Amino acid sequence: MSREYRQCRRCVLDTSAVDITFDTEGNCSYCSEFLRRFRRDGRPIDQGPALDELIDRIKREHRRKRYDCVVGVSGGVDSSWVLVRAVELGLRPLAVHMDNGWDSELAQNNIANLIRGLGVDLYTHVIEWGHYRDLMRAFIDADVLDIELLYDNAMLKVNFEQAARFGVRTFLTGSNQATEGILMPTGWNWMKFDRRNIKAIAQSSGVRLQPTFPAIGVAHLGYFRLLRRITAVPILDFGDYDKESSIRHLETHFGYKRYPYKHYESIFTRFYQGVILPRKFGIDKRRLHLSNLVVTGQLSRDEAVVELEGSPMGSSRLEEIEFDYVIKKLGYSRTEFEDYLARPGRDHADFRSEKWITDSLKRGRALARRSA
Ligand SMILES: [Zn+2]
Numbered sequence: 329m330s331r332e333y334r335q336c337r338r339c340v341l342d343t344s345a346v347d348i349t350f351d352t353e354g355n356c357s358y359c360s361e362f363l364r365r366f367r368r369d370g371r372p373i374d375q376g377p378a379l380d381e382l383i384d385r386i387k388r389e390h391r392r393k394r395y396d397c398v399v400g401v402s403g404g405v406d407s408s409w410v411l412v413r414a415v416e417l418g419l420r421p422l423a424v425h426m427d428n429g430w431d432s433e434l435a436q437n438n439i440a441n442l443i444r445g446l447g448v449d450l451y452t453h454v455i456e457w458g459h460y461r462d463l464m465r466a467f468i469d470a471d472v473l474d475i476e477l478l479y480d481n482a483m484l485k486v487n488f489e490q491a492a493r494f495g496v497r498t499f500l501t502g503s504n505q506a507t508e509g510i511l512m513p514t515g516w517n518w519m520k521f522d523r524r525n526i527k528a529i530a531q532s533s534g535v536r537l538q539p540t541f542p543a544i545g546v547a548h549l550g551y552f553r554l555l556r557r558i559t560a561v562p563i564l565d566f567g568d569y570d571k572e573s574s575i576r577h578l579e580t581h582f583g584y585k586r587y588p589y590k591h592y593e594s595i596f597t598r599f600y601q602g603v604i605l606p607r608k609f610g611i612d613k614r615r616l617h618l619s620n621l622v623v624t625g626q627l628s629r630d631e632a633v634v635e636l637e638g639s640p641m642g643s644s645r646l647e648e649i650e651f652d653y654v655i656k657k658l659g660y661s662r663t664e665f666e667d668y669l670a671r672p673g674r675d676h677a678d679f680r681s682e683k684w685i686t687d688s689l690k691r692g693r694a695l696a697r698r699s700a
Contacts, residue, residue, distance in 0.1 A: 339619035340632045344610055345513035359623045362510045379566040383417050386498050386561075395422040395449075397498040397561075398491040400483055401442070403435030403593035406502030408442055408584065409574045410563055414500055415446050421500065423450045424490050426483045428594075429457045429657075435593035438584050445582040453486045459538050463526070464596075465658060466533035471674040473609055474518035475600055481520055485544035488552040497557050504564035506624050507571055507617065516611055518676045519683045521549050528679035546682045571626060599654045602641035607669045612640055 335342040336356035342348070349357040377385070390396040396419040401407045403425075414421040425439060443450045460478070467475045491499050518525065523545030527537045537543060552558045578584035592598040605611040618635060621627035641647040655665045677683070 336619075338629070339510070339622050340615050340629065340636060341510075341513070341619050342615065344612065344615070345516070347514050358510050358513065359619060362505075362620075362623060366505060366509065379417075382561070382566070383419065386419065389497055390420075390495075393495050394420070395494050395496050396420045397500050398422050398424055398487055398494075398496050399500045400424050400426075400487045400502075401439055401450075402483075403431065403438045404502070404587070405571060405575055405578070406504060406507065406564065408438065408578055408582075409569070410500050410502045411442060411446060411448065412574075412578070412582075413563055415448065421448055422490060422494065422496070423448050424487050425450060425452045426479070426486050427452055427454045428460055428479050428482070428596075429455065430594045430596040432587075432593055432595050432598075434585050434587065438582075438593070441583045442578070451490055453542070455482065455542075456538075456540065459541060461658060462533075462535045463530055463537070463541070466530045466535045468658070468660075468668060469533050470529045470679070471608075471668070471671055472518075472529060472676050472679070473515070473605075473673055474676060475604070476597065477518050477520060477522065477526065477676075479594075479597075481523065481526060481544055482542045484520060485542040485548065488544065488548075488556075488558055489542065491558045492552060492556045497559065499558055499560045500563045501560050502564060503560075503562050504569050505562075506564065506569040506626070507620050510616060510620050510623070512616065516613070516616070519681075519686055521546050521686065522676075522682050523548070525676055525679055525681040525683070528681070529676075532679065546685045571621070595650065596654065598641070599650050602639070603647065603651065604669070606640050608671070609673050612636070614640060 331343055333343055334350060336348075336350065336359060337354035339356065339359040341356050341358050345356075345358060347357075351357075351360065386396050397414060399407065399411050399414055399421045401411055401423045411421060411423055423443060439450070463478055464475060467478065487499055491497070521544055523543040526543050530537050575584070575586055579586065587593055601613045605613060614636060618627065618632040622629050622632050639647065641650065651662075651665075655662065660668070
């Protein structure tokens with residue numbers, strides 16, 4: 329299906345988002361939906377409890393516990409800032425990191441400096457590399473889009489497990505409206521609690537998902553949320569989250585070194601977003617991140633357009649180096665990998681999945697809202 333190329337006049341999303349539509353002014357459905365949910369200044373309309381109320385409750389609930397909350401840290405700006413905020417607000421966080429073998433050296437240093445500077449405890453979960461590589465190869469050989477499902481899913485499980493282990497009910501997340509409030513376009517990722525999908529894709533390459541791999545399904549999620557009463561709190565949505573000033577604070581106080589682009593703390597994530605997504609799937613995730621910054625007034629649209637003109641990998645020299653590193657680590661030859669990049673993608677829904685469960689829950693909630 330070919331469609332005339334079109335780009336939003338307000339943000340920089342375009343027809344690579346397959347279900348994008350445009351109004352008579354040329355503004356797209358994605359940024360319009362975001363702005364309907366948010367005030368002009370980019371702050372949530374429905375903020376829920378005030379920040380001090382929330383922090384008091386968290387402290388009260390965890391008075392007899394060793395920690396007040398769990399914070400997943402990747403070494404990226406958002407999660408680093410969550411950890412700093414938690415300490416500033418007087419909470420005692422347990423920082424949790426998952427090492428899947430792809431941390432950049434910069435990320436490792438950033439995490440170490442931050443943990444030392446803040447004086448908090450860090451739990452690192454190291455994934456067995458041989459098995460992780462087999463799973464990644466299965467995803468690549470199956471031509472499915474969301475290879476990052478492996479990391480995201482396991483990271484969620486590790487965070488919930490650590491919270492449950494210490495009787496902690498609060499899991500602070502770096503997800504935030506200021507830099508990622510525009511919904512992920514349909515087809516740009518897959519449902520993150522889909523253990524069954526991971527298992528089925530692995531099986532398609534003859535790989536058995538090992539019990540030691542921390543994969544989370546919808547039932548586990550229900551257990552952690554309903555029985556262990558663990559809730560995720562997007563702490564950065566309380567107050568104005570300004571990414572640039574947060575980076576400057578991290579640089580000044582914690583020796584933080586910035587990354588050339590969002591999520592570039594992991595070598596594979598950088599390669600995935602810089603090479604695999606654009607070349608195999610025609611998706612440039614920078615469009616979404618930059619659009620968020622534009623509609624929340626953190627960047628001008630012209631600046632975003634200029635930024636998009638550059639290569640998603642930063643430079644072709646860097647792309648060359650990383651390409652060789654990544655395919656060697658995964659065990660592919662250049663021809664095999666070029667062949668993979670040229671092949672069409674395949675839908676996650678072609679494999680067994682739990683997405684229908686979350687889809688029907690969502691439909692049920694929407695129905696209940698309408699009849700209320
Ligand atoms: Zn738009």
